[in-house]
Amino acid sequence: MLALVKQIHLLSVVLSFLSFFVRGVWMLTDSRLLQAKPTRILPHVIDTVLLVSGIVMVVMMSLSLGAETWLIAKIVALIVYIVIGTIALKRGKTKTVRTVAWVAAMSVFVYIYLVARTHSAMLGL
DSSP: OHHHHHHHHHHHHHHHHHHHHHHHHHHHTTOGGGGSHHHHHHHHHHHHHHHHHHHHHHHHTTOOTTTOHHHHHHHHHHHHHHHHHHIIIIIOSSHHHHHHHHHHHHHHHHHHHHHHHHTOTTTTO
């Protein structure tokens, strides 16, 4: 069962990143697709599956936040990603601010991925 949850989680990671990347491209090109109903709903569905599957894995693996500092780093980085992501796609006042936030958010996403792979908040440094 854990293997299935992990596969769902990994698929959600890929879909979430692709969704954010494409929406960023649409933001840069002023595409009307960014305002389409599926574009506004589907990322929330994907991210909910991603978050729930992550929580289920933590519970199934009996991980402790106190003992797993890499997990705390992922959670903090996730909050940073969400804040920067909203600036990139909605709240940034200028296209320059939104573009910088988009690149920064993708960088944080990569950090989260690398922390998950290495189980190290410092990425092995």
